[in-house]
Amino acid sequence: MPTHQHDVPARMIDVPALMQSDEAELDFLQRGSFAYFIDQTNPANGLVRDKNVPGWPASIAAVGMALLAYPVAVERALIxxxxxxxxxxxxxRFFWNSPQGPQADATGHHGFYYHFLDMESGRRAGTCELSTIDSAFLLAGALGAACYFNRPDADEQELCTLADALYRRADWQWAQNRGDTVTMGWKSGRGFLKHRWTGYNEALLLYILGLGSPTFPLPSASYQAWCAFYHWDHCYGVPYLQSGSLFTHQLSHVWIDFRGIDDQFMRAHGIDYFENSRRATLVQQRYAIDNPQRLIGYGQTCWGITASDGPGPATRVIDGVKRRFFDYVARGVPHGPDDGTIAPWAVIAALPFAPEIVLPTIAQFARTPALHCRYGYKTTFNATFRSKAMPHGWVSPWHFGIDQGPVLLMIENYRSGLPWRLMRACPYIGSGLRRAGFRGGWLDAAPGMP
Incomplete structure (x- = not known):
């Protein structure tokens, strides 16, 4: 892997203006993503199916993304x-009134919720964990929706009251389990999971929400403990805070506008988290161009490696090369794993960071009819996984709520910034960022709790 020490520009130049064809494609993708939430939501309780398979449970993270998607859909005249x-x-209303407690079939406990819930009853699905990160996405969606539906009529005021109450109920200190950092979750009858949220990944949002809590706030030291595991790297001439799967550089940015604000770690490196995600996006493309494993299809307009489903588990000899293929795994760049599986949704979610390379890649996907479907593009594909039955490779037959949400929301952040503006208006976000040591830019004028 070629690595160099020289820096890259703080911002890319010559970002292309959106053409009419770009606008039409972005409209198509946002309509498709929102169609998933319309099709896969139970109108009786608002739960969103994790995967478009009959009988599949709901994902609370997908619910959180749907909550923030509705303001975008209203503004785009989709609803x-x-x-x-x-x-x-x-x-x-469902989440506020759903059963909380240590019972194995509850919906949540200490203000957090089980990762997957039964679509009809809303109770815990199977033996899944009470998930701190997925609860964070749920709560962020509630807070963002409350910043939009805030007119003085009774229903919108009830919505704001419920969102605030749900956020205040989450006991972040309990979730630390007497440690410096936050645990990944808890299970009824077994207690806390052994793993914790440390090092840079999608849990940046979790810590901001926990630090901003007016009821059970995380101590400021928890954020420093989280940052202590950061890994600064240099790949393809690009220095950046490394995290392999592309989604880890995106999900916190769905909610929070990190442009022009920085914490102590980023100040020491002269960039912000937004610029860091831009660099991670550039590394993705450069890895695909380099294509060290000589996988089929990779190139300048075919990249996007992230945690996703895939064609495996399987081992096959392709063009004389024995290759191992995975099912769902945290694929990543530059250190793998990588089996040739590309996720178009993760490319689209990188649009705000590097439109100069994302828009041409979207255009390439748009010229590939096999990727088109009701929900925009297929979730993942693998051109290397070929057989007589699949001479052009494998294409995922499934769609996931947590993949559709970032498509709709990050396109909107690029086009209008609406999700970012809504979250900037939430005082808890401002308070959490300040307690984490962020300063500068829009944060200096943003609301915050005393």
């Missing part, structure tokens, strides 16, 4: 405001 309000209010 009326009253209809969107009904769904969001139904969802928040």
């Amino acid at each position: 009326g405001r009253e209809a969107a309000l009904r769904v969001v209010l139904t969802t928040l």
